[in-house]
Amino acid sequence: MEVKNHLRPNKTQMEGFFEGDTETEITMLNLLKFKENAEYEDGRETDLTGREAYSIYGGEVVEHLKKVGGKSVMAGEVSRLMLGEVEDLWDSIAIARYPSRKAMLEMMMNSDYQESEKHRSAGLEGQLNIEFNEGAL
Amino acid sequence: MRKYILLAVILFIGIAFFFFYGNTNNNEYKVFKNAMMPTPVQIAGFALGDDVPFLAVNLIKFKEKAEYADGRETTLTGEQAYAIYADEVQGHLAKVGAEPILGGGVNRLILGEVEELWDVVAVVRYPSRKAMFEMATSDEYKESETHRVAGLAGQLNIEVNEDEFNFE
Numbered sequence: 001m002e003v004k005n006h007l008r009p010n011k012t013q014m015e016g017f018f019e020g021d022t023e024t025e026i027t028m029l030n031l032l033k034f035k036e037n038a039e040y041e042d043g044r045e046t047d048l049t050g051r052e053a054y055s056i057y058g059g060e061v062v063e064h065l066k067k068v069g070g071k072s073v074m075a076g077e078v079s080r081l082m083l084g085e086v087e088d089l090w091d092s093i094a095i096a097r098y099p100s101r102k103a104m105l106e107m108m109m110n111s112d113y114q115e116s117e118k119h120r121s122a123g124l125e126g127q128l129n130i131e132f133n134e135g136a137l
Numbered sequence: 138m139r140k141y142i143l144l145a146v147i148l149f150i151g152i153a154f155f156f157f158y159g160n161t162n163n164n165e166y167k168v169f170k171n172a173m174m175p176t177p178v179q180i181a182g183f184a185l186g187d188d189v190p191f192l193a194v195n196l197i198k199f200k201e202k203a204e205y206a207d208g209r210e211t212t213l214t215g216e217q218a219y220a221i222y223a224d225e226v227q228g229h230l231a232k233v234g235a236e237p238i239l240g241g242g243v244n245r246l247i248l249g250e251v252e253e254l255w256d257v258v259a260v261v262r263y264p265s266r267k268a269m270f271e272m273a274t275s276d277e278y279k280e281s282e283t284h285r286v287a288g289l290a291g292q293l294n295i296e297v298n299e300d301e302f303n304f305e
Binding site: 086 | 182
């Protein structure tokens, strides 16, 4: 099996925000892989590691989430794989809850969010983001 | 009204530009493999490290139809057989002080590509590696596990050290 981390959604994934149930609560599992050294798209000099740049985003995104009724649920460092094999194991995971697809899109379109997002793209090599609907366990 | 429509169109073009042309990712395809049972190295890992709580993030793929190892006839789907396990495992988790945190059916991938998307995400918090190992090797658990093996095509299970971070 193959897997590929990305930094941005593709066209189909963007269109998905307007399709299906756009009003129901969704939960996002982020599997994150950091760059070794941060690289800002505007070319600014930086001594930050990828992880450090991303953590600036991680701190700021909490507020952006709140504004659209979302919430950071949990986050942590990947220590190992207990089952399965992954060629390039992710560094961190983060789980966030949004009231709807619409709300998530609203957050992403916000200019304050896009300002914070500069730190995300500086620090992040790529990720998977899995959308799921929480149910009874 | 027209003003708002125009604003929405401009916003959308901006976003489209941001996402499609701002895409500088140079990631490559990497190989991964779901598994049913841990490797010897993964089992040995339970004896190592600190005795601290952790999260187990399970990415689960079901078989289409359940297949029991003892060859018994069944009309269950993989998902249905796994659901029997998922129900019974609650008790096994509680016995070692572990708890299911959240989980649910996967809808779609918003970022990245996976050759075969998982069906379910489930996150469990264990008090320690020792506790998880104790559960996984108990006789009652192994009885329930026959349903897991019957229903599961394979999975990843990622061990995560939860950040002590206040999200409120």
